[in-house]
Amino acid sequence: MSKYGYARCSSLSQSTDIQEAALKAAGCKVVRSEKKSGSTTEGRTELSNMIGFMREGDVLCVHKLDRLGRNTRDVLNLVHELDERGCSLQVLEPAIDTGGPMGKVMLTVLGMVSEMELGFIKERQRAGIEKAKAEGKYKGRPTSLDHDKIKAMSAEGMGATAIARELGCTRGAIYKVLKA
Structure with missing residues (x-):
């Protein structure tokens, strides 16, 4: 059994250093990272390569669930793919392990919350832009x-x-x- 770490941040100006350190401290020998949006799994080559490399009994480890994805369907599809390979997912904060049935339930609930949070972020951003446009402050x-x-x-x-x-x-x- 091997434990693989995956770190992700959304923009080039952000850093995955904290995530990588936490993953290594959790026992991940291999940690892969990328700077891509979490709204979809499309174009996240490091993640797909890592999952393709994993074998039965291996564990994919992420620092927080939103690093894996902000779309409930994508997260659940990834967990399903891992499960079909005989692998599991471990989330460090909060501690979730899909090796058992309770971990899968928690993952589903937190995935929905994460997706809802992304919706709220987009809503606040859109409201802020509309307000700035109305005040003549937003020029695009x-x-x-x-x-x-x-x-x-x-x-x-x-x-x-x-x-x-x-x-x-x-x-x-x-x-x-x-x-x-």
Whole structure:
């Protein structure tokens, strides 16, 4: 039986150091981490590779349940996949182990709470943006491209591909500026 640790944070500016230290202290010999959103398991290659590597009797260990995912269905699907492989999930905080029936019940309840929390976060964010827009404080994301320069380059006869190459952006971004 081997214990594998999985650490995840959502953005590049965040760190998985605390999670990794807790996982190693819990006895994980191998700890994999990635910086991806927890709203879905799509694109989380470290997690899928680790699960694919696990064998019967192995344990996947995470620091907190929301590091595994914020979508109840995804979390339960991962637990089901582990269970089919003869593996289990261990969550360090709060202590949950799917090796027994009580752990699976707790996991289901906490997964639903985690998904509900994500919904609340999105709701608060949307309300904050709407309030800022109403007060004239929200202007949206600042433009990263010089629109005047793009239009001038186009007027000189440069194509969208050449402009994009010179400015280091996508052709789609150039077309968007030219259509505006």
